[in-house]
Amino acid sequence: MLKKSSFLKELIQNTVESVLDEHSILAITDATGNIIYANKKFCDLSKYSIEELLGNNHRILKSGYHDNSFYENMWDTISNGKTWHGDIKNKAKDGTFYWLKTTIMPIFNNSKKISHYIAIRTDITEIIEIREKLIKAERLSVIGELSAQLSHDMRNPLAIIENANDILRLKLEGKLDEESKKVLKYSDNAIRRLSHQIENVLDFVRSNPLKIQLSDINEIIYLGINTLNIPNKIKINVDNKSLEIQCDPFQLEIAFKNLIQNSIQAIEKGSIDINYVELQNEIIIEFVDSGPGIPEDIIGKIFDPLFTTKQKGTGLGLTSCKNIVEQHGGKIFVKNNPTTFTIILPKNIPSQFGYKINT
DSSP states (O other), rough: OOHHHHHHHHHHHHHHHHHHHHHHHHHETTSSEEEEOOOOOHHHHOOOOOHHHHTBBGGGBSSOSOOOHHHHHHHHHHHOOEEEEEEEEOOTTTSOEEEEEEEEEEOOOOOOEEEEEEEEEEEEEEHHHHHHHHHHHHHHHHHHHHHHHHHHHHHHHHHHHHHHHHHHHHTTTTTTOOHHHHHHHHHHHHHHHHHHHHHHHHHHHHHOOEEEEEEEEHHHHHHHTTTTTOOTTEEEEEOOOEEEEEEOOOHHHHHHHHHHHHHHHHHHSEEEEEEEESSEEEEEEEEESSSSSTTTTTTTTTTSTTTTTTTTTOOOOHHHHHHHHOOOOHEEEETTTTTEEEHHHHSSGGGGOOOEEEE
């Protein structure tokens, strides 16, 4: 009976260890917090080899997300013989971040003193990201509704100010001194800037279905260019090639205008080249500018809602552009050297999108 009990105990212990090692991220440290064991899952997620982890402290995984009091609370808990539970954001060796649901337990020796700590973790990165996206979406929904209302309310006063400027010019033609002309020009620029930002907000919050028709991409590009205020020191070169696709020309014009405006704001003087490549079922449109490029630390965020590095920006222009392209079943990318925004659009709207083609 004793032998059987001993066998069962060993079997259960080995089974539990095997299951934990297979399904959890395990680490054991000594009493001072230095790692003496890490399983394969720990190495795979942290991108550190076992040799790099052994003898090291978990501090090498700190992401900078948690403050000192977070770690002090954790250490106070486990060093006083209690088990700590919590979620930790760590940074892997390659600079990527991940979240772990963590349990850290102290292990006692025969003298009832802490000899080791064992940490059992589960990767919850995907859950955290989904949660953050839902929270962000909810906030954006509220911001969108408020912004749309404010934008609508601002349109009429701006139109009145713009008309007043035009009337002043007509009434005082030939009588304005240079200083007065400058003031009117500043006023015009302010109106134009506010109007552009209002349009960005409204483009972002609109959820109208696309009105698909056979359209020439070249014509849409020129319609967008002709509505923009292009400085004399910037030249726009368009690959004059007729390319017809199924699309909503009004929505694509908004997307193209946002990209061109973005390039104009990025360069004081230089050029913007718009090139087309026709494939069997797709077209590729490239917007290439001679600007300084996008800093590498933010290039991955520029399509995020409300992200902007400009004092005069809304952070919605490129987001709207991405939404419009994806509504068409397309994709948009950006790269540096030179700064290039690439849009890939299907020639024919995929049937699963369910849009009716207007002829």
